Amino acid sequence: MSETIKKTQRPLSPHLQVYRLPLTALLSISHRACGVGLSVGTALVAAFLIAAAGGEGSYNMVMGLASSLLGQIILFLWSAALYFHMCNGIRHMFWDTGKFLEKDVAMRTNYIVIMFAFILTASTWACAYLTG
Amino acid sequence: MPSHSEEDRLKSPLAKARGLGSGHHGAEHWLHQKITALANIPLVLWLVWSIVKLKAASYAQFTAWLAYPLNAILMILLIISVLYHARLGSQVIAEDYLSGWFRMSKLIGIRLFFFAIGVACIFSVLKIAFTAGM
Numbered sequence: 509m510s511e512t513i514k515k516t517q518r519p520l521s522p523h524l525q526v527y528r529l530p531l532t533a534l535l536s537i538s539h540r541a542c543g544v545g546l547s548v549g550t551a552l553v554a555a556f557l558i559a560a561a562g563g564e565g566s567y568n569m570v571m572g573l574a575s576s577l578l579g580q581i582i583l584f585l586w587s588a589a590l591y592f593h594m595c596n597g598i599r600h601m602f603w604d605t606g607k608f609l610e611k612d613v614a615m616r617t618n619y620i621v622i623m624f625a626f627i628l629t630a631s632t633w634a635c636a637y638l639t640g
Numbered sequence: 641m642p643s644h645s646e647e648d649r650l651k652s653p654l655a656k657a658r659g660l661g662s663g664h665h666g667a668e669h670w671l672h673q674k675i676t677a678l679a680n681i682p683l684v685l686w687l688v689w690s691i692v693k694l695k696a697a698s699y700a701q702f703t704a705w706l707a708y709p710l711n712a713i714l715m716i717l718l719i720i721s722v723l724y725h726a727r728l729g730s731q732v733i734a735e736d737y738l739s740g741w742f743r744m745s746k747l748i749g750i751r752l753f754f755f756a757i758g759v760a761c762i763f764s765v766l767k768i769a770f771t772a773g774m
Contacts, residue, residue, distance in 0.1 A: 540733055547726040547754075554757045554764075560706075561764035564699040575695075590684060597677050604674065636692045 531618045532611075539596045542589040549586050587632055592625040669728060676725035683718040700773075707772035712765055719761045727754040 529537070556574075559566040573579045599621055602608050608617055690711070694702060705711055727750060734746040 540729075543726070543729045544733065547730050550723060550726060550754070550757050550761075554760045557761050557764035557768075560699075560702060561767040567699045567702065587688065590688070594681060594684065598681070601674065601677070632688055632692060636695055639692070 530615075532614050535596060535618055535621065539593060539600075542593040545589050546586070546593060549589075552582070552586075584629075584633065588625065588629045591628040591632075592621070595621045595624045595628070669731075673725065673728045676721045676728070679717070679721040680725055683714065683721055686714055687718055703768050703772035706765060706768045707770075709769075712769040715765050716762055719758055719765070723754045723758045723761075727751065730754075 556570050559570040574583065599608070599617055602617075608614060690705075694705060697705065706715065730750045731747060734743055734750060738746055
């Protein structure tokens with residue numbers, strides 16, 4: 509009986525399903541999610557290289573897939589995940605030195621990370637589509 | 641063992657062991673993750689730049705590009721650094737969120753997956769680099 513009371517009266521921490529994550533926490537879990545996505549994406553890089561090693565026929569096939577709409581969407585998501593993971597990873601390096609750890613500073617660097625990831629992704633795709 | 645500082649010398653064996661963790665590789669894991677992260681920055685930027693440059697390359701153009709020693713070397717360095725970094729990161733995620741036999745099988749699977757991807761990539765790069773234009 510005392511067991512049940514103890515359990516029900518125990519204070520609960522904000523549960524993940526009802527707690528609105530602050531931006532810093534959202535970027536933190538996004539960093540991991542992008543890392544997993546990029547890790548899975550290495551299989552696609554391998555598939556491309558294997559196809560290219562297979563000869564002209566298989567090379568042309570994967571180039572066709574990459575330039576299709578689905579291929580371009582995957583490449584776009586890959587580039588965005590890559591740049592975000594890179595920018596946030598650089599922020600992690602600063603954090604490792606003990607800098608920028610205060611809550612308000614972390615909130616400001618959230619926006620810097622997002623801004624840099626956005627600029628890098630946008631300029632890469634601008635280069636890809638505007639250059640011949 | 642490295643020489644102990646004054647503080648270490650006064651610590652009990654338990655205090656010395658605390659924080660080392662059961663794996664004993666925490667600091668090494670962290671350092672390797674950071675070293676590969678640093679290496680990945682220029683390598684990945686080079687890769688993206690190369691993809692943009694080669695977006696419409698023919699088979700002959702692509703293989704000639706990869707057969708150029710600097711490109712083949714950078715590609716192999718990129719493969720090793722990125723896959724090792726991915727392996728370390730995936731390991732942390734599996735350790736944080738999974739438990740029991742599922743965690744163990746995932747940890748083994750992660751190692752095998754990235755090793756296999758690495759071998760496949762490096763073999764493919766070398767094959768193209770050594771046979772391009774032949």
